[in-house]
Amino acid sequence: MSAILPPSERLWWKEPIAKTEWLWIAIAFVWGMIMFVMMIYWHIYGKQNLSNEAYKTTPEAFAAKAEQFIAENTVRVETGLEGSEIPVVKVPNGGDGYLIARLWNWYPILELEKGQEYKIHLSSMDYNHGFSLQPVNINIQVIPGYEHVVKMTPTSSGTFAIVCNEFCGIGHHSMLGRIYVK
Amino acid sequence: MATTYRTCPASGLQFEAHAEKLMKWNAVAAVLWLLVGGITAIGVIMTRWPAFKLLPPDQFYQILTAHGVDMLLCWIIFFEMAVLYFASSVLLRCRLATPKWGWVQFWLMVVGSVMTNVAIFQGESSVMFTSYVPMQAAPHFYLGLILFAVGALIGCGVFFGTLVVAKKDKTYTGSIPMVTFGALTAAIIAVFTILTGAGILLPTFLWSIGLIKEVDPQLYRMVWWGLGHSSQQINVAAHVSIWYLIPAIVIGAKPLSEKVSRGAFLMYILFLQLASAHHLLSDPGMSAEWKVLNTSYFMYFAVMASMIHGFTVPGAIEAAQRRRGFTNGLFEWLRKAPWGNPAFSGMFISLVSFGFLGGISGVVLGTEQINMLMHNTFYVPGHFHTTVVTGTTLAFMAVTYLLVPTLFKREMIHPKLCQIQPYLFGIAMSITGLVMMGAGTLGVSRRHWDMAFSGAPFQYEWPGAAMLMMGMTGFFGMVTIVGGALWIYLVVGSLLWGKKLDGGAVSDKPTPIPAATPAASASHHGSDHVGVPGTVVLVMALLISFVLYYFVNWKYLSEVWLLS
Ligand code: HEM
Ligand SMILES: [Cu+2]
Ligand SMILES: [Cu+2]
Numbered sequence: 246m247s248a249i250l251p252p253s254e255r256l257w258w259k260e261p262i263a264k265t266e267w268l269w270i271a272i273a274f275v276w277g278m279i280m281f282v283m284m285i286y287w288h289i290y291g292k293q294n295l296s297n298e299a300y301k302t303t304p305e306a307f308a309a310k311a312e313q314f315i316a317e318n319t320v321r322v323e324t325g326l327e328g329s330e331i332p333v334v335k336v337p338n339g340g341d342g343y344l345i346a347r348l349w350n351w352y353p354i355l356e357l358e359k360g361q362e363y364k365i366h367l368s369s370m371d372y373n374h375g376f377s378l379q380p381v382n383i384n385i386q387v388i389p390g391y392e393h394v395v396k397m398t399p400t401s402s403g404t405f406a407i408v409c410n411e412f413c414g415i416g417h418h419s420m421l422g423r424i425y426v427k
Numbered sequence: 428m429a430t431t432y433r434t435c436p437a438s439g440l441q442f443e444a445h446a447e448k449l450m451k452w453n454a455v456a457a458v459l460w461l462l463v464g465g466i467t468a469i470g471v472i473m474t475r476w477p478a479f480k481l482l483p484p485d486q487f488y489q490i491l492t493a494h495g496v497d498m499l500l501c502w503i504i505f506f507e508m509a510v511l512y513f514a515s516s517v518l519l520r521c522r523l524a525t526p527k528w529g530w531v532q533f534w535l536m537v538v539g540s541v542m543t544n545v546a547i548f549q550g551e552s553s554v555m556f557t558s559y560v561p562m563q564a565a566p567h568f569y570l571g572l573i574l575f576a577v578g579a580l581i582g583c584g585v586f587f588g589t590l591v592v593a594k595k596d597k598t599y600t601g602s603i604p605m606v607t608f609g610a611l612t613a614a615i616i617a618v619f620t621i622l623t624g625a626g627i628l629l630p631t632f633l634w635s636i637g638l639i640k641e642v643d644p645q646l647y648r649m650v651w652w653g654l655g656h657s658s659q660q661i662n663v664a665a666h667v668s669i670w671y672l673i674p675a676i677v678i679g680a681k682p683l684s685e686k687v688s689r690g691a692f693l694m695y696i697l698f699l700q701l702a703s704a705h706h707l708l709s710d711p712g713m714s715a716e717w718k719v720l721n722t723s724y725f726m727y728f729a730v731m732a733s734m735i736h737g738f739t740v741p742g743a744i745e746a747a748q749r750r751r752g753f754t755n756g757l758f759e760w761l762r763k764a765p766w767g768n769p770a771f772s773g774m775f776i777s778l779v780s781f782g783f784l785g786g787i788s789g790v791v792l793g794t795e796q797i798n799m800l801m802h803n804t805f806y807v808p809g810h811f812h813t814t815v816v817t818g819t820t821l822a823f824m825a826v827t828y829l830l831v832p833t834l835f836k837r838e839m840i841h842p843k844l845c846q847i848q849p850y851l852f853g854i855a856m857s858i859t860g861l862v863m864m865g866a867g868t869l870g871v872s873r874r875h876w877d878m879a880f881s882g883a884p885f886q887y888e889w890p891g892a893a894m895l896m897m898g899m900t901g902f903f904g905m906v907t908i909v910g911g912a913l914w915i916y917l918v919v920g921s922l923l924w925g926k927k928l929d930g931g932a933v934s935d936k937p938t939p940i941p942a943a944t945p946a947a948s949a950s951h952h953g954s955d956h957v958g959v960p961g962t963v964v965l966v967m968a969l970l971i972s973f974v975l976y977y978f979v980n981w982k983y984l985s986e987v988w989l990l991s
Binding site (some may be wrong): 249257263280285296299326362367373380392395406412414417421 | 734
């Protein structure tokens with residue numbers, strides 16, 4: 246009889262369902278399927294799909310690869326506001342770039358060209374970090390022990406910030422990186 | 428164990444002595460945690476408000492950890508224990524199974540929640556309630572959570588036991604009421620959830636005391652969200668049950684169709700377990716197929732279930748109002764609803780805010796590719812403050828307006844203030860949630876102390892609109908806190924100084940629920956099938972907002988850098 250009493254019809258599961266209710270159930274179902282198909286559609290025709298290429302790694306192994314990449318491709322060195330020296334590394338067109346996330350910086354500065362596709366390798370040396378490219382607004386989780394290879398093609402040029410948006414300790418707010426796109 | 432049964436003269440509800448005491452204690456513990464959580468909310472909001480930036484970073488992260496734990500776990504789950512005992516012992520008019528275990532539930536949860544809070548306020552455990560490894564908290568942070576969870580699991584056991592007692596003692600005939608069915612859904616999901624939680628918290632605890640060398644960070648996130656997300660479905664099942672409960676008591680609403688509503692609850696049980704996936708959409712190490720299937724195919728059945736409740740709950744209200752004679756036009760039933768009754772207004776604002784804000788934003792956020800636009804941004808807390816706050820918390824606040832007179836036998840003080848409280852809290856938090864989502868859409872990070880990035884090697888300036896939204900978050904967040912503080916004052920004040928009400932006759936035998944007489948159900952039959960055109964308009968508005976907002980976000984996504 247009411248929602249706080251046992252159903253008045255003992256065989257409630259045999260009661261008919263009103264038309265409007267059926268209609269809404271059908272609409273909800275169809276809408277769910279549209280949303281489902283949309284994700285698959287985007288995998289086929291969309292241009293923004295996060296790569297699934299990932300490998301297990303260790304901080305040491307990843308740092309070694311990144312250091313080699315930096316040694317081979319550094320174009321200049323910049324001094325940060327707090328005095329640190331940060332290499333600016335040009336990622337070869339169509340090639341691989343490495344970005345280290347660690348307490349509390351993104352290392353090194355990457356230099357890219359608009360319209361070129363790059364494979365950017367992301368990993369963390371310590372805790373979880375969050376790669377948040379601003380003001381483009383692309384957000385990717387960075388996890389220690391995993392090397393994530395993200396294929397990206399810049400479509401705008403300028404200076405971009407990498408904000409860390411996963412809490413990583415007391416210096417979290419100062420973990421700001423940089424990407425140049427020419 | 429000997430016990431007595433009291434029948435409340437005003438509501439007709441029957442309270443068994445043990446269940447009554449346990450409900451009271453759990454509810455009081457819940458309110459106290461809401462108080463602690465509310466105080467921490469002041470620190471959080473005043474720090475994120477760029478004009479104030481109240482706390483230094485260490486205190487901010489500490490307070491934010493406490494805010495998450497005390498609100499999401501302590502306040503909500505203590506209250507849910509009271510809801511479980513209510514939905515079983517009170518609604519089925521039977522004794523509570525194993526009241527001793529009920530007390531074990533209560534004290535384990537008390538000890539656990541206090542222990543975790545001690546760990547947080549000692550300062551070595553500012554790891555956020557998600558405590559992603561390898562960031563490590565003090566061992567008693569995890570141990571407290573484990574004890575708390577075991578307590579909650581025992582509470583679910585007492586609930587299941589009570590259902591068996593009612594069946595055995597034949598205190599009702601036919602099937603359990605809808606609200607009890609919803610609570611059963613919540614309890615079943617809770618069991619899954621807590622076992623998953625044990626699967627990750629136990630190893631993490633052992634790791635924190637050095638017995639295990641390492642917990643894989645990706646595995647941790649995957650299993651942890653089996654706990655973290657599914658537990659939100661406990662909340663949804665619980666507050667949807669309350670959405671059915673309040674109109675039933677206030678205006679005598681009955682479900683449009685028992686079959687449809689129960690079917691929708693069943694879909695929660697079947698499909699919600701998979702929702703953990705949508706916290707990992709921007710993680711490495713998970714295949715696209717896995718993400719799409721888990722987050723959507725199955726999750727959309729859960730979404731569908733929520734959309735069904737979104738129809739049947741207002742539909743039941745409309746039907747009841749039309750039966751009471753408010754039949755003019757599309758919306759007389761709504762205009763003439765008991766808006767001055769805080770239980771009703773709170774429940775309805777909860778329904779609308781959860782549907783339009785929390786629900787839609789949640790589905791969009793949980794879409795595989797779109798997630799990249801919002802992952803870890805301020806959008807995320809914006810979304811869940813319109814689910815777990817305007818949805819669950821407001822529904823719990825609303826039902827308390829009914830519980831204080833009938834369970835605590837006190838009249839609510841300041842009826843006028845009671846009337847405005849749900850509007851103040853519900854509307855302010857809805858706006859807060861919206862501007863938080865707005866800031867997140869512009870990229871602002873969650874869990875972030877300094878939008879000026881002091882000490883960073885570079886500078887980055889957030890768009891002016893983002894700063895504006897953060898200022899509005901601060902302002903409306905503080906208004907929400909006033910609304911929450913008002914509720915705590917009204918409830919605690921009523922318990923202390925409210926006029927004592929007659930508790931009603933006490934007997935040592937339960938009075939069973941009278942069986943529905945064939946006559947009663949026959950007379951109901953004719954009026955059963957009132958149409959609900961107003962509800963149709965409301966859900967169409969929901970659908971249109973949903974579709975538009977969904978595709979707008981695909982448009983946003985198409986404008987960012989290319990990724991493959
Ligand atoms: C009373 C008014 C409230 C205000 C003004 C408020 C404000 C906030 C804000 C601004 C944040 C985001 C902080 C950040 O990410 O930097 C936050 C986080 C959070 N809030 Fe609230 N909140 C309130 C009530 C609640 C309630 C009632 C609940 C749960 C039932 C809740 C649960 C949470 C959780 C789980 C977090 C996430 C903490 C984390 O990121 O680890 N809040 N709150
Ligand atoms: Cu970081
Ligand atoms: Cu960080």
